[in-house]
Structure formats: C-alpha cells, structure tokens
Amino acid sequence: MALPTPVEGALPAEARGRGRRRRLVWTPSQREALRACFERNPYPGFATREELAQAIGMPEPRIQIWFQNERSRQLSQHRRESRPWPGQRGPQEGRRKRTAVTRSQTALLLRAFQQDRFPGIATREELARETGLPESRIQIWFQNRRARHPGQGGGAPAHA
Template sequence: MGPTSASSRSQNPRGPRERLVLKASQRETLQAAFEQNPYPGITTREELARETGIAEDRIQTWFANRRARPLRKSRSASAQASEEEPSQGQGEPQPWSPENVPKAARRKRTAISRWQTSLLVEAFEKSRYPGNEAKEELAQRTGLPRSRIHVWFQNRRARKPVQSASAPPKSLADSPTHAATLP
C-alpha cells in the first residue's frame, strides 16, 4: 500500500482530506500537460487521472493551484525588485487569458435526484461544513462522488446564507414551488 506516514488523521470530523504527496513522475506528467493547456477539460483530466493514478478532482485542484502560483506573491515577497525572474524567462511571458483558452468540455451536469437532495439537505442543516469523513459518508449513502458532494455544499453555502435565529424558517406560504414535501 501507500507508504503514507500520516495515517492517524482520521479523528478530526472537520479534518481535511489526507494530503497527497506527488511523485516526481506524476509531477512531470502534470507539468507537461499544463504547458500544453493550463485549462484541461473533463476528458483531459480523467485521462491524466488514469495515467498518474491520481483522482480526477485532485488533478483539478493541482491545475488550479498551478495557475495561481505565478500570479500569487509570497507573503514575504522578498521585496527585491530584480528585473528578471528565474524560471519564467523564456516561453510565453504572456499570462493566460480566458479568451485565449479554448473552451474545454465541462463535466456533464450531474443529475441529483430528490431523495439524494433530501439527504444532502439534511446533512447541510446539521453542518454546513462537513469534514472529509462526513463527505465520504454522504458519498456512500447517495452514491454520488465525493467531489460532487463537495461542490454541492459549496453551492449551497453560497446560495443559502445562514439563517438568523430570528429569521423565519421556510415555513408554509413561502415557497409554493416544491409541492412534494416528504413521504
């Protein structure tokens, strides 16, 4: 199995997912793909996932972090205004602009059924910030991938702000839409 040194991290309910440590060969593969296209679509990501053995959502995270790196400045910033930057001299000094990026295919929209949604809503009301364990459990129970659960919570948090204690819960006569309540 994996020579993971950290295996005693399964006690924190809010704990994040175990941090992945890339092998040199995996890093090379990703870096090569990044140079060809910093915005890989779902097809490319899954291909890379197969090649490297890394989960697709981790590939996506890797690309996002990689894109941000040259733009982000370290908190130390070094403050030295040298007129040259090592490791970024040759190649394309131009930043990637969205217009220049070919629209890669997105992941197909996942259809989340009513019962799956109810389960997620129930969990959301218990905790808006499920840790990795809770996400895995929800993935098990709903049959949805962990990454979709993660996105669902992100969207839910963004669209359903925290209800004030004094704010009326969505009682009757508030949302005439969803007529089907519960079985």
C-alpha cells in the first residue's frame, strides 16, 4: 500500500522552491554611507540610489527598500517620542523610468504565472535570466498581475 503524498501546503516553503530571500546584512561602512545619504535626503531619486548602490556594491532595489524601511523606522521613533513627523521631502528627484516589457517577455511571464501565481526567489531569478529583466521587476510584475487578475493562474501562496 502506497503512502499518501503530502499536499503542497504541508511541505516547507524551501522544499517547494518558494523560499524567502535571505536577509541582507549590511556592513558598518555600508550602513554609514546609507545613513549619511538619508540625512541629506530621506527620499532619494533613482539616480541617487543607483549611484549609492554602485558606491557600496549593492543592487539598487535593496537600497530602495533600505530607504523605505529607514523612513518607517524614523516615523515609528517619532511616534514613540510623540514628536511631529517633519514629513517634508527633500529636493524632488526623478522616479525610476517605467520598465518596458516586450511581447515575448510578457508571454514568458504569463506562462510562468499560469503555472504559479506566487513564484519563489529561485523561479523569479530564472525568469530574470530568461527575460533580461531585473528580479525586482519580475516580482513587481507578479504582484501587479495578481492584483489585476484575481483568481487567474495556478498555485497558491506558500503560507496558504
């Protein structure tokens, strides 16, 4: 008699290839550069983030997330100390340019979406290699697709 196979949700995320991205550990010199830039402008534009990314050897999307997290930490600290949040942005810089996705890239992403609406980091990195798009843009594409087309495609979130 064959034993029943566990349902997908019963397997740990890592066993299904849907593991989370590993936590990034910043070096003291990277932290110092990030904080110095944050002091000058807590809302840096794409060009500044890209320049900082090159200087400290990290991808720009990780820099962007650090700034988002740091603004959140600062806001939380201001709330704990019951001080008003300045909330004023520094000099406005340009946003990231909209990523153009070709028909062939879209077709590849749609096929992947049909198979799994919640691809893990390994799948997203493979799609990034195949399409030539950054993994961070692949992740956003899937988030947007799920939001615009609920109930379409296969797979379920790893935590479901």
